[in-house]
Amino acid sequence: MDDRKKREMAPTGEYIAGMNTYSQEFRQQGLEGLQQAKRRWEEEEAGGRPERQGSFRTASDLAVERLYTPLESSPDYLSNLGFPGRFPFTRGVQPTMYRGRFWTMRQYAGFGTAEESNRRYKYLLEQGQTGLSVAFDLPTQLGLDADDPLAAGEVGKVGVSISSLEDMEVLLDGIPLDRVSTSMTINAPAAILLAMYIAVAEKQGVPTEKLSGTIQNDILKEYAARGTYIFPPEPSLRLITDVFSFCARHLPEWNTISISGYHMREAGCTAVQEVAFTLANGLEYVQRAVRAGLDVDAFAPRLSFFFNAHMDFLEEVAKFRAARRLWARLMRDRVGARDPRSWMLRFHTQTAGSSLTAQQPDNNVVRVALQALAAVLGGTQSLHTNARDEALALPTEESARVALRTQQIIAYESGVADTVDPLGGSYYVEHLTDRIEAEALAYIDRIEAMGGAATAIERGFVQREIQEAAYRYQRQVESGERLVVGVNRFTLEAEAQPELLTLNPAVEAHQAERLARLRRQRNGGAVEQALTALRRAAEGGDNLLPPILDAVRAYATIGEISGALRSVFGEYRPAAEV
Amino acid sequence: MAFQAGPQGSERPIRVLIGKPGLDGHDRGAKVIARGLRDAGMEVIYTGLRQTPEQIARVASQEDVDVVGLSILSGAHNALLPRVVEALHREGMEDVLVVAGGVIPERDLPSLRQAGVAAVFGPGTPISDIAAFIRSQVRT
Numbered sequence: 001m002d003d004r005k006k007r008e009m010a011p012t013g014e015y016i017a018g019m020n021t022y023s024q025e026f027r028q029q030g031l032e033g034l035q036q037a038k039r040r041w042e043e044e045e046a047g048g049r050p051e052r053q054g055s056f057r058t059a060s061d062l063a064v065e066r067l068y069t070p071l072e073s074s075p076d077y078l079s080n081l082g083f084p085g086r087f088p089f090t091r092g093v094q095p096t097m098y099r100g101r102f103w104t105m106r107q108y109a110g111f112g113t114a115e116e117s118n119r120r121y122k123y124l125l126e127q128g129q130t131g132l133s134v135a136f137d138l139p140t141q142l143g144l145d146a147d148d149p150l151a152a153g154e155v156g157k158v159g160v161s162i163s164s165l166e167d168m169e170v171l172l173d174g175i176p177l178d179r180v181s182t183s184m185t186i187n188a189p190a191a192i193l194l195a196m197y198i199a200v201a202e203k204q205g206v207p208t209e210k211l212s213g214t215i216q217n218d219i220l221k222e223y224a225a226r227g228t229y230i231f232p233p234e235p236s237l238r239l240i241t242d243v244f245s246f247c248a249r250h251l252p253e254w255n256t257i258s259i260s261g262y263h264m265r266e267a268g269c270t271a272v273q274e275v276a277f278t279l280a281n282g283l284e285y286v287q288r289a290v291r292a293g294l295d296v297d298a299f300a301p302r303l304s305f306f307f308n309a310h311m312d313f314l315e316e317v318a319k320f321r322a323a324r325r326l327w328a329r330l331m332r333d334r335v336g337a338r339d340p341r342s343w344m345l346r347f348h349t350q351t352a353g354s355s356l357t358a359q360q361p362d363n364n365v366v367r368v369a370l371q372a373l374a375a376v377l378g379g380t381q382s383l384h385t386n387a388r389d390e391a392l393a394l395p396t397e398e399s400a401r402v403a404l405r406t407q408q409i410i411a412y413e414s415g416v417a418d419t420v421d422p423l424g425g426s427y428y429v430e431h432l433t434d435r436i437e438a439e440a441l442a443y444i445d446r447i448e449a450m451g452g453a454a455t456a457i458e459r460g461f462v463q464r465e466i467q468e469a470a471y472r473y474q475r476q477v478e479s480g481e482r483l484v485v486g487v488n489r490f491t492l493e494a495e496a497q498p499e500l501l502t503l504n505p506a507v508e509a510h511q512a513e514r515l516a517r518l519r520r521q522r523n524g525g526a527v528e529q530a531l532t533a534l535r536r537a538a539e540g541g542d543n544l545l546p547p548i549l550d551a552v553r554a555y556a557t558i559g560e561i562s563g564a565l566r567s568v569f570g571e572y573r574p575a576a577e578v
Numbered sequence: 579m580a581f582q583a584g585p586q587g588s589e590r591p592i593r594v595l596i597g598k599p600g601l602d603g604h605d606r607g608a609k610v611i612a613r614g615l616r617d618a619g620m621e622v623i624y625t626g627l628r629q630t631p632e633q634i635a636r637v638a639s640q641e642d643v644d645v646v647g648l649s650i651l652s653g654a655h656n657a658l659l660p661r662v663v664e665a666l667h668r669e670g671m672e673d674v675l676v677v678a679g680g681v682i683p684e685r686d687l688p689s690l691r692q693a694g695v696a697a698v699f700g701p702g703t704p705i706s707d708i709a710a711f712i713r714s715q716v717r718t
Contacts, residue, residue, distance in 0.1 A: 138600070138601035138602065138603075138652055138654075139601065141601075142601055144601075150601065150630070151601070152657060152658075153600060153654035153656070153658050154600055154652060154657075157652055157653035157654055158652050158653060222603070226603050226604075227602070227603020227604070227605060227627050227628075228601075228603050266604075266606070267604075267605075267606045268606050354606070356701075357701065357702055358700050359702055391681065391700075391701045392681065392683055393653070393681065393683050467609050467610075467613075470606050470609070471609075471610055471613050471614075474610045474614065474705065477704075478704050478705060478706060484702070487702040497684050497685070500683050500685070503653070574626070575626070576624050576625060576626025577624075578596075578609050578612040578613060578616075578624045
């Protein structure tokens, strides 16, 4: 601890160290007076008054006191808060934050065929969205072709169906890849979709150095919560390290992973657990890449994160700040990264899908606005706002527009983006930031003691923690201890059903026909050769990106490429546990 | 919410299989319902993720369950739920109660009912309601 303190002071030098001593003495005298005054106030004013509840707790079950003062908040401004763009980044990763540029408004979208999704992307870009975020359907996410028997009924449902480079060319048609950044929610087959993106860029004449975007590529949370894994953990983690290393050489502007707490939170964990499990997964990826021989400062600046913005507004603001500070400390002091960019936790946020209610769906517009505001006050780099109808179906064009407008109103009308970290210094927010950081660190230490996140997940520890929290929440709602407006209070007898998005039922047949045509027209010999080379690379230890890229260029399908890897790596089949 | 089996255990508890048909990985709801029905006194088996209709029907038959609860949030319910019912019938389980939950728009309910899904419980349904429905439908 002493060591860490010393290092925290190091960058700012002796002058500031001297000031610290001065301000601490001054502070000490002030705090004693404050302590007495607060005690008096409790006795004379607040103590005897009845309150709505016997005790108050955050959504994550942290105790909430009546009043916060400097007594309960950060003890040392310079080492705990500091300045935006400087270690420990509590107040933000950039020096000017949204005064320089707003967060990227990035709405996750995709459904049906590549043609339909391409039209929706162009519509969103025309409406002022500043980055793309591609949702893939489940067959694509699981490395299955659209005509695979297991894909029946799922093609084009939760996202766009992409079976080959041909589909990707249609998806990105007319979108300038040197100017638009693209985030792709793809995990187990992330390397394959990244290769398709690169191949489309080659055809557009855009050099890989100019590509900017993100692949989620976070397999650990798939085992823990999201469920779209294919291969067992070891080869999956190797694929991730291969992506880190390939991108460090060829795609310097690409975020190679989006280490995600979002889905674990959706699955029911608390804010503290979200920070802890996400950063623990991050440490696992970092440690593996370092063990594979990569220099931490060559890849860590391209790691990115993805968090949930849930309902407890101030707890969420504190969560983002705590996550940023804790990652900086872990990367600098535990991992030993030297480049400040390796310490920075840059993150995307999505509002909480699980907080949306099917009852009185218009109320969700308000929920989303509060959650989005928390993300902005927490310093997010990009944001997706959910549409009001997502507890019922995929959003309509109209509800997707209201969701985007919500961000624009926060950006252009609310004024909260005009100064950096406006809630910094709030006694309560600082107290919560400290508390979440400390509790998350304790969890991370437990996970590290088990042997790291991969082991903790393989043993089911993380899954059990998430399940317990989810069940606790459900019981609180059912007992009425927790109120959800429109669900267990303020309900309506009869509700009108809103207009919902209807998906084109012909997608599956359309995709199957396109695949059949592709298989007839492509050079079958070249495909076979590329797949054989890929299998050979998978059996050995070479980086898998080049042979995947060759297979993609030859128009091998996602099912064939994943199939080649499945034949070497096998498939992961966990025991179901409730 | 407590459900008591008959006085001297003269009556076996209701047996429930919770299944996740298709490729959907969202299983918070399935697991919470499984826990809740177990706490309500039922015996609950959970299939785990990514089960085909045939796999679900086979487990239902092997475990001789009274109820099959299917959780689906991927939008594939119109394609997959009727297939589960058909597969159950092929296993000779015509009498098993089939219920579903997840993100299923109201406009799809009539055809699902016709296909043999007795009830669909949307987001926000209390587990106590689901348990009460099951008890009202299964023998006893």
